[in-house]
Amino acid sequence: MTRKERQEARAERYREYADNADKRATAAFNASSAAVEHIPLGQPILVGHHSERAHRRALERSNSSMMRSVHESEKAAYYRQKAEAVENNDNIYIGDDDAVERLKKKIAELTALQEQMKGANKIVRAKSMSDVDKIDALVHLGISRPKANKMVGSQIIFPGYMLTNNNAKINAAKKQLAKAEALTSKEDREYTIDDITIEECYSENRVRIYFPGKPGEETRTKMKRGGFHWSKTLGCWQCYINRRSLDLIKEITSQTNKPDNNGI
Incomplete structure (x- = not known):
């Protein structure tokens, strides 16, 4: 998936979040109205009357639902703004196809x-x-x-x-x-060093490291400080490809900690 496709997918995801928030806002608004529909408009609370407690509870439920509706409406607006920001992001990244x-x-x-x-x-x-x-x-x-x-x-x-x-x-x-x-002048390549697989994906501006198990804490710390992040989807550590990240890989593969079995 190209960066442009990821950008479009992210915008679509934000719009879906906004639509869901709108639905929850509408449901909460309807619940607010339903909570007091049996009370005549403008009817004051009859203090001391047997209906007082029920009246107060109905108003509390109505107010709570209305506040929830407002909150969800604000959330919907927030996600729509996020979607627009993503769609209007015309920054150029060197890994883009164009x-x-x-x-x-x-x-x-x-x-x-x-x-x-x-x-x-x-x-x-x-x-x-x-x-x-x-x-x-x-x-x-x-x-x-x-x-x-x-x-x-x-x-x-x-x-x-x-x-x-x-x-x-x-x-x-x-x-x-x-x-x-x-x-663009370099071709993607994959190689293995001591059971560690490295992918240099110049077409995506990424370098990826596949360990046979969980690397030691020292190695993980080095990778995080070097800009690497764990990708659950790919099952690897990846980073933008540059001289710094490639040098770090050389350092890691020459001094690899023994894997442990505590998960990622």
Whole structure:
């Protein structure tokens, strides 16, 4: 399953949680109404009357159910927000199938923005151009005419920190692209060292360790500190594949603790 598929599955799971919470909220609301349906609207508690205790209990049940309904409604809203956040997450991970393509596109867009900001600043500062020519030149760069009018009229330029931050994004994306291209150029491989199976899954940006039993506490601690997590589904310890994780595997396989039988 690709990261995109996992992302879609997670969003769907959150929506299912939200739908279930909505159903519980509706059921609780109906229970709240049913608890007092036999009491006339606006009927006060008749203190000292034989109906007083039943009336109070009915109100308590109604209030409790209503609070539960509100809580479930809030929970439904929370899970819907989670689903939307997952669906709108357009971060690029180097293990994605389309990471190289998307990173190249991102770099091109950021580079174009950098050139646009630098060009706009140069135009606004130009002393040899009329305001009309400056506005036309800014529009030609892709800046809207209302914004161009404002920039020229008020001598507004793109501040230096915007250029610096955008340039940092370009450099970060280039580094990420280099890693993504390196991953795509490598083939997945599997090998065994002293009954320990290692899978280097470059296609998924994961490295996995399969022990014949439960590794010793010292080994488990090292793996956790090194970013490895136990996967119940796969029955292995896995981590993002990088030089650090591969070096840790070399260390672990050369100094493996004896397995014990206490489970994972």
